[in-house]
Amino acid sequence: MTLSDPTLLLLGAALVSATPILYAALGELLIERAGVLNLGIEGSMLVGAVTAFMVAHGSGSSLAGMVCAILATAAFGGVFAALVVGLRLNQVVTGLAMTILGSGLSAFLGQSYVGLTLGAAGSAATAASGLYVAGGLACAVLAALFLRYTRPGLLLRTLGENPAALDALGLPVVPLRCLYVILGSGLIGLGGAFISVVLTPSWVENMTAGRGWIALALVIFARWRALWIVAGAVLFGLIDAYRFRAQVGGASWIDPHFLNMLPYVATLVVLGLQSRRSAQGAGTPTLLGVAYDRERR
Template sequence: MGAFESILLTVITAATPLLLAAIGELVVERSGVLNLGVEGMMIVGAVMGFAGAQATGSPYLGAVFALLSGMGMALLFGFLTLHLVANQVATGLALTLLGLGLSGMIGEAFVGQPGIRLTGIEIPVLSDLPLVGRLLFGQDVLVYLSLALVAGVSYVLFRTRAGLIIRAVGDNHASAHALGVSVLKVRYLAVLFGGACAGLAGGYLSLVYTPQWVEGMTAGRGWIALALVVFATWRPLRVLAGAYLFGAVGILQFHAQAHGVAIPSQFMSALPYVATIAVLVIISRNRILTRVNTPACLGRPFVPDR
């Protein structure tokens, strides 16, 4: 395995959990809901993914557990913020706290146990091609799924009627309501989708990235995903670019350090954040387009007929 190929493989692993969580949150925010509980949904996904794989012996079923548990957390969030019209910011923060605590409790028995790895697929001939074989045809299913999600979300949001409805709800829920769209139903579905993605992102951590369970293993990745969505101005392809850029800079700074490049390591550790924000701000510098892309009703509760 060449060094270049190996670096790229590492970058894909680092970027995929961010991408999964961010693409889900993008849809949530496009529908006008701000769910700050990504970190909480992710960590529950991580522990449930691990638990599911242990219980069933199959990492694929583990990923399904992760997905469903993320949706469960999202359902709670949806019930509180959409049904009971609780404050979205506060509820999102509470969801993160709940997730961190709950996952610690569920995972107590799993500490110190090795996990089951969800391995890459093997396509005869293709996976063995030199250079590109493993990169293109040897990844795990979740990597392909994350990329398919980006394409799918991009297509649905901007090319279909369903996407138009989601964006309408996010931009002006009163008008959408007047047109006969069920705002709450659309938002519920978006929130659930976001939860599923965040849960899968957590599952990716405990099944692929580092197959183990330790408390707090998300280590702030949910917050990074949230920031990516904003800096990418709610555009799916920019989220993709941001996640991979963040992953790439994070890996390259380790290589620079190991090479003995004389730059303070504290600066190196900050570099992925700085670089990603800088690049995304530059590509999103057109103010008018940014305003068009920002969901106008983001974070605003909708109460029908009141």
């Protein structure tokens, strides 16, 4: 079987535009499996994107940018964890606040970088984009194996399903949840960094353009399973690549706005189908969004 060149190109473009969403959705998966609903995902991606661009621009190394982006968003996630896991603030409201904070902080930090390009570091990063794409796929496989076959993975699933059981085993629920929020935020930041360093090598205010919300939708669409997230991300990437090509080519069989609705509509459909099944096996962490309070278990 031979693939024609345009098909291969489309698939390649699809994988590249799927990658930031893949990283972000995998990060969100870890966080939600631990029982925390993180609506600050868009803000985290922006923090990652701006940090990566600033560091890559200053140091000339895109790798340094990526690493710093992971560290910065992990710290940003640490603040969120301290607020919702530590102080037990409402996760929905605090998450929205983190999105606002991330968009404000990134706009503030990045204002003198608007319009700059990365030059050599950018083209090197774009040339290495295959590496980041493969890295995202590898992360997904690792996450799937981790959740399914390892003891810490089992503990992570229990963290979102029945934290009281972990507490009864003498395991520290609050620090564990914080750990996964921080780890997941780092992955989300890597997704943002991919946008500003590899995808478009530049910094523009609010450049993630809603990809965080799509990643959030994908986690639900995938029913909290890592490999389904890959499928969803690739599907989204295909839509994105097709839309881009249709815009360039001028003709499309459907208005691109309706194509953009697809991830959200598909997520609503999956939510609807899932709610008809029994809660067991549906994949939703049953205590998603509920702070753990030992005295109320």
